[in-house]
Structures are given as C-alpha cells and as structure tokens.
Amino acid sequence: AAACFALGAVLIRLWVIDSPLLAARNIIFTGALQLSLLLPWFWQHWQWPGWASTSALLVLGTLSTGLVYVLFTSLIRRAGATFAAFSNYLVPPFGLLLALILLNQQPSGRLLISLVAVLLAVALDQWLAWRIRQSQGSGV
Numbered sequence: 001a002a003a004c005f006a007l008g009a010v011l012i013r014l015w016v017i018d019s020p021l022l023a024a025r026n027i028i029f030t031g032a033l034q035l036s037l038l039l040p041w042f043w044q045h046w047q048w049p050g051w052a053s054t055s056a057l058l059v060l061g062t063l064s065t066g067l068v069y070v071l072f073t074s075l076i077r078r079a080g081a082t083f084a085a086f087s088n089y090l091v092p093p094f095g096l097l098l099a100l101i102l103l104n105q106q107p108s109g110r111l112l113i114s115l116v117a118v119l120l121a122v123a124l125d126q127w128l129a130w131r132i133r134q135s136q137g138s139g140v
Contacts, residue, residue: 005088009081012073020077024069028061089122 012023048054076084092115099105107115 013081020073
C-alpha cells in the first residue's frame with residue numbers, strides 16, 4: 001500500500017497539468033472503476049443498505065474524499081510529491097489529539113511509543129535533508 005501511495009504521488013506530480021479538481025475527479029473515477037472489477041465476487045452477498053446509508057456514502061465519497069484529493073493534488077503541484085507524502089505523517093498526531101479532546105480517550109503506552117517513533121522518523125528525515133542542503137551550499 002505504501003509503495004502504491006508513493007507511486008501515485010509521483011504520477012500525480014508528473015501528469016497533473018490541469019486543474020486539481022479534474023485530477024481529483026479522474027483519480028476517484030479510476031479508483032471506482034478498479035473496485036468495480038471486484039463486484040462479481042461480492043454481488044451475491046450484497047443487500048441494499050437503505051437511503052440513509054447510501055446518502056451518507058455518497059456525501060462522504062464525493063465531498064470529503066473529493067476535497068482531500070483536490071487539496072492533495074494542489075499540494076503535490078506546489079510542494080512536490082515527497083513533501084506531500086510526508087504531510088501524511090501529521091495524521092496520527094492530530095488523530096490522537098482529536099481523540100483526546102473530542103472523545104476523552106486515554107492513549108495506551110504502545111500508541112504513545114508509536115507516535116514518538118513516527119515523529120522521530122520525520123524529524124530525522126528533515127534534519128538529514130537540512131544537512132544535505134547545508135553541505136551542498138557550503139561546497140563541502
């Protein structure tokens with residue numbers, strides 16, 4: 001999954017020359033088309049969930065996913081695929097923060113250790129990139 005995500009970010013950077021809105025539409029459409037290939041295996045077990053669930057699915061699929069892809073393709077065009085991929089590392093800290101504030105959940109020790117590991121990895125990457133820029137700028 002990580003390799004597909006990275007490849008997708010690079011391909012967006014290379015191929016998206018139109019508006020981010022069109023790119024998001026194309027990404028969501030091709031994803032839906034690929035998932036429809038699995039339909040024959042799941043069709044026999046499918047039941048209509050009702051209008052409320054279907055409406056919620058359509059709203060979440062078009063608004064939230066569509067908005068995220070518009071923002072993501074815009075970020076890739078402006079800052080590059082690598083920066084956009086690293087921005088996804090902000091999801092766990094903010095998810096934890098929202099769980100603490102909104103749901104009054106208590107984080108486990110493993111969760112905190114995992115969060116620290118992710119943040120240290122991002123910090124190390126940023127520090128190494130800064131060191132490389134410094135060494136290239138000073139002629140060393």
